[in-house]
Amino acid sequence: MTKKTDKIKKIILAYSGGLDTSVILKWLKQTYKCDIITLTCDLGQEEDLAGVDQKALDTGASKAYVEDLRNEFAKDFIFPMMRSSVVYEGSYLLGTSIARPLISKRLVEIARSEGADAISHGATGKGNDQVRFELSVASLAPDLQVIAPWRTWELSSRTDLIKFAEKNNIPLPTGSKRYSMDRNMLHLSYESGELEDPWEEAGEGTYTLTTPIEKTPNEPEYITIEFKNGDPIAINEKEYAPAALVMNLNKIAGKHGIGRIDMVENRFVGMKSRGVYETPGGTLIHAAHRDLESICLDREVMHIRDSLIPRYAACIYNGFWYSPEREVLQALIDKSQENISGTVRLKLFKGNVFCVGRKSPNSLFRKDIATFEHDDVYNQAMATGFIQLNGLRIQGHNKI
Structure with a gap:
């Protein structure tokens, strides 16, 4: 949460150039009356970012960063996540979730280099992204204040945003967005x-x-x-x-x-x-x-790793990428991937x-053991004792 507005001298804003963040930029300028620096990240969204820096400057920013983070995003965030075979609640491959730690990291790095004392984002008070941004900042730079306009301002709908934009001469996007x-x-x-x-x-x-x-x-x-x-x-x-x-x-x-x-x-x-x-x-x-x-x-390594997938997924989904538990899990996962x-x-x-x-040159599959044809390496008679020993514990458990 933010403190008194007169204590904030410079804000770094995560900025897309769309309606929401353009309104936020102008609102921050009017409310805090300080320098606003924007950060726009190219994460492979395949949008034309030409002119987004000038739009930020025209809307009130004192400086605008537009950065190509595509390879860093893939190498240092997507790939480590994919090594874990992670999936959230059986389906979601965490595409939005994994982008937030990188954006947060760059916001903090720019805040440090620019001497800012606050960052701001356009995530709503109903969603997960506000948590992901702010927990990341809490881990990387707990001294920085976070401004979340959607939780504090009086604008409450897209209609309110459009009215604010029209009043403040902010260009409106063409067409209508049916979805978020x-x-x-x-x-x-x-x-x-x-x-x-x-x-x-x-x-x-x-x-x-x-x-x-x-x-x-x-x-x-x-x-x-x-x-x-x-x-x-x-x-x-x-x-x-x-x-x-x-x-x-x-x-x-x-x-x-x-x-x-x-x-x-x-x-x-x-x-x-x-x-x-x-x-x-x-x-x-x-x-x-x-x-x-x-x-x-290895079978047992796989089963241990698989048992940790829900916990690892929760770290990413819930915003705990920069947490000790995620780092410990990552170390185990990376060891398993050698x-x-x-x-x-x-x-x-x-x-x-x-x-x-x-x-694979590292394959553990042995055709000479797995074959259904004749082999000289697996004594099928040994399975008798194996089954008997494993049956001791459950003998009589479900008597009929």
Whole structure:
């Protein structure tokens, strides 16, 4: 929470250039009467950011940062998360959640370099993003104040924002946004509109990154993804930088309608929320990585790691990326990934991804033991004693 306005001399604002943050910028200037510096991050959302810095300056900012963070986002945030095979509540690949720690980190770094004493964000008081931003700042720079206009100002609707913008000569966006959307290279999310009724099917315009199933190719496509120490490094034997790899997989998977999720999730702030997500490339990475682990990862290590997935997912979803528990979990996960190197062959067809082949120099799979043909290494008679010993504990537990 913020303190007296006269104590704040400089604010760093997370700024997209849209209606909300443009209004916030002007409101901060009028309310706190101090320097406002904006930060706009390119996280692979594929928006034209040309002119967003000038728009910020025209709206009242004293300085505007526009930064390309795509490779840092993929290498230092998406990939560490993907090493864990994480998924939230069985479906969500955490596309929005994982972007917030990086934005928060840059807000703090700029606040330090510019001598600011506060940061501000445009997250609403109903959502998870406010928690993610502010917990990240609390960990990285607890002395910085955080200003969350949606929790303090008198504006309460999109209509109020438009009126404020018109009164203050802030250019309004063209067209009407049907949904509340968030996009980066990993995913695109949709909320509001008819999605607020969990019984209603998502309407036209809900999907952008993925082709409707009815229009996807009628023939399957095969691709390979190569991994090194748990991180994807190549598609079809061609190596890519982290961001380029994710974005190329988006195009490949999106063509086949892969990566759509429609779910009702439990927000950290206490409500259930329906959202539609598109995570095409991330879905391929998740499936291929999990499949490669099946031949490279020890059984007990896999089971321990799997038992921690809900806890690790909660760290990201709830805003605890910069927490001691996430760092401890990450150390265990990264240790488990030392031998996860190899290649997975995927078959893509009509919204589905099938893992149809996998190989690794570190494979633990032994054909001479697993074969159903004759072998000289496995004595089947030994299974008798194994079963008898394991049966001792449960003998008579369910007598009939």
